[in-house]
Amino acid sequence: MEFIPVFTYNDYVSAHIAMGRLEEDGIDCWLKDENTVTINAAWTQAVGGIKLMVAEDHVAKAVDILKEIDRQHKATITCPKCGSHNIELVSTPRKASNWVMVIFGFLFTSYAMPVDMANHCFDCGHEFPEAKAEEVVDKDQLDN
Ligand SMILES: [Zn+2]
Incomplete structure (x- = not known):
């Protein structure tokens, strides 16, 4: 089979x-x-x-x-901007946030870099974090 x-x-x-x-x-x-x-x-x-x-x-x-x-x-997923259900989970390459990550990425290019998952709305183009990812919360706190 x-x-x-x-x-x-x-x-x-x-x-x-x-x-x-x-x-x-x-x-x-x-x-x-x-x-x-x-x-x-x-x-x-x-x-x-x-x-x-x-x-x-x-x-x-x-x-x-x-x-x-x-x-x-x-x-079960609704776009916070337009209320659409036309949402797809997409992966977005994580941006290198500092020089350490840039060097790490350079040295370890044979390894796949971590990626962020985001919900993408196909009606208005809005992207918002995957609800269950705890990491997203940490990042938001850093930004504030
Ligand atoms: Zn939308």
């Missing part, structure tokens, strides 16, 4: 929720690169995230279910 990567996740929790949901429907699936990502989140980008591998015969059904999960998830 061939397994095909149908979806990629940047975090362990989302990947497991999706896999659990597919298994409920009797879909044969497993997570690839799960351990790499869990050990060091910064490597997530290097390995291309956690891949949800689905048995070839079940791909069409899996995609339907994943789309539904995605739709339900989007309905």
Whole structure:
């Protein structure tokens, strides 16, 4: 049986929720690169995230279910500017905030630099932080 990567996740929790949901429907699936990502989140980008591998015969059904999960998830996020639900989580490369990070980035270019995740509104273009990221709170405090 061939397994095909149908979806990629940047975090362990989302990947497991999706896999659990597919298994409920009797879909044969497993997570690839799960351990790499869990050990060091910064490597997530290097390995291309956690891949949800689905048995070839079940791909069409899996995609339907994943789309539904995605739709339900989007309905819970509202753009603070225009109230739209047309929101997608995007990754934005973290800006080097000081010379230490610049040098670090220069020395360790073989490692993927950490990225910030942000919600992007496709209706007004507004970007706002992912609600669950604790880091975002710290950054806001620094700015003040
Ligand atoms: Zn908006």
